[in-house]
Amino acid sequence: MVNDWDIAAVSYSRVIGDQGDYLRQSLTNPYILGNLPNNGRGQKILDLGCGEGYLSRLLKDSRVTGVDASSELLRIARDRNTPGELVLADITQPIAITDTDFDAVIINTTLQDVEDVAGALRNVKTHIRPGGTLIITIPHPAFRRPAANWAKTVIGKLLRRDPFVRIDSYTQPFATKIKLTNVDSPTAVYHRPLSWYVEQAQSGGFRLDNIKELALTEQDVKKFNQPLFLIKFPAVLAMRFTEYEKN
Template structure:
């Protein structure tokens, strides 16, 4: 499988949001109730471990998409506010809130714009968001500014060193990468992702006054890989290499 890369400097955040507004309803429904395979087996367990007990805590789901993680947070007793710029995704999330009445406050806003939520939250989760945003640094700043002093920020990303893990493993039986140190666009089914070195995110967090608490690189269990292998050839690669990176940092 050949992956075509493009530079990012001409694409705007507005253009990316417009693409996410075309996300199919069927794909949103397929994420119920706990996300897709990778989120269920790799991301969710790590996100909740890093967050700890969220009961009674004010948590911002920054870039909530169709809202599945906001609903999981609310199920665990968090007071959840969720921000999403793509109207189609937000409308779906609000429909679910109307059905379930969990008390989630959904806000239609772009993370890169001022949110008027400074210092409000005990924790901010920004899961699989920054890697989809062309001009991402203002979005990260908004996440940090939303934290109270000592608050926790948890970010998940496609691991920049292993973004094309499954497709490359299927082709070569091993992982291959080039151009790691550059920044570029990676076309995807619904909207592009953006490759940046991991140090880019970590250094930006440090510059915003955050202290790294943990960098997690989750691997898939052998049992889960065996179960998925009949429908997902090459999934054993997820037991050997981390397709995701999860960063926990606190605001000093």
Template sequence: MALYDDPRFLAGYRELRRTGMGLNDELEIPAMSALLPSVDEGLRVADLGCGEGELAVRLASSGASVIAVDASTSMLSQAVEHPRIRYLQADLAQLDLPGASLDLVVSSLALHYVEDFAGLVGRIARWLVPGGQFVFSVEHPVVTAPLEASAQVIDDYADEGRRQRNWFVDGVVKYHRTIGSIVEALLAAGFSIEALREPQPSLDQVERKPHLAVHRRRPPLLLISARRS
């Protein structure tokens, strides 16, 4: 069962989004939007880990033709319909798409659930046309690093691999990799790095939403824009 098909997890996640207590609205969405290209009519896009289609709808509403992919039946059942979006239920670990069929691949806070990041990046490079762009966000490696979820300091950074966390439910599995490993995987697949961002809340944001204060101590997110050479 996909993580987001667990009713307890899904209820917790939706409440987080409803109340604005997550990082999406304040940090991730503005940072992602700043890295995305201007969308021309007919731009061919794949959204990996699309959830309920929020990003896919924004892109499609600007004229893009979007393949929106997610493993969760529950999330896709609530996805917003749009004439320029085709939703596809698939595990990113097995997903394959036609070569040179995309101009842009995006992924919002999904790839830290993927074990074989380098393998997926290699496939994405094949899916993109030359000059195509790959823009994604993940939990920052300083957040995923500690082997013990209760650790209050950056620890175990060099020990890449599986991490198990309690987030709404026990046993949520994510994969830690260093920034260096992420960049090396992109370079090995033939990408050039155009931007690397580590957004943190401003003092004004913390004043409005005090729960964001911890994220000024260390960056919660990593965003990268890469282009296929």
């Protein structure tokens, strides 16, 4: 069955490139590498919502299994010689992999696109080893779409002021569709407050060990030719959890 991500796959993959877009290269890649046990070396890793597989290519010293519901993105992953196993599956339903000993599970910039987050976390619990590491990154729900948008007042435009973040609603979850920057077609996205994600993971049997609001630096914006005002607000919420046995 074709889904939104199959339709968006070619333009989305162009944005991601071989190593990730500027947010991944500046923010999520270093966070993930720095928070994986042994920086990922020799680790058995499950990447839920792996997209076109750039993380498997980045983590070349790990053994990565990528799972995604888009056959088109997985086709592009194979075309890009992505190493490791690539599995076509919905990450919110039981997945046809038998391994239950992954050292780490990564859900990178994906949970905001998933309706049934509890279902995805149940899969993490099934396939992670006891005491394993779960890394979740999402666009920061308070400062990025779909809840937050960049805006300027008329005066601000005339005076060429930086845009500000306009947020109409934060506490109430909602679903919508947006076109990601430079992607040709819209994909579904869900807004939930920051604490909602933490609570979901905690009630799924994961202990929060680290939480960071990742913002670009001046060096990053120069390197990737992005506007300087982006350094004022965190772009990504990144969290590391440890699996634990609930009593």
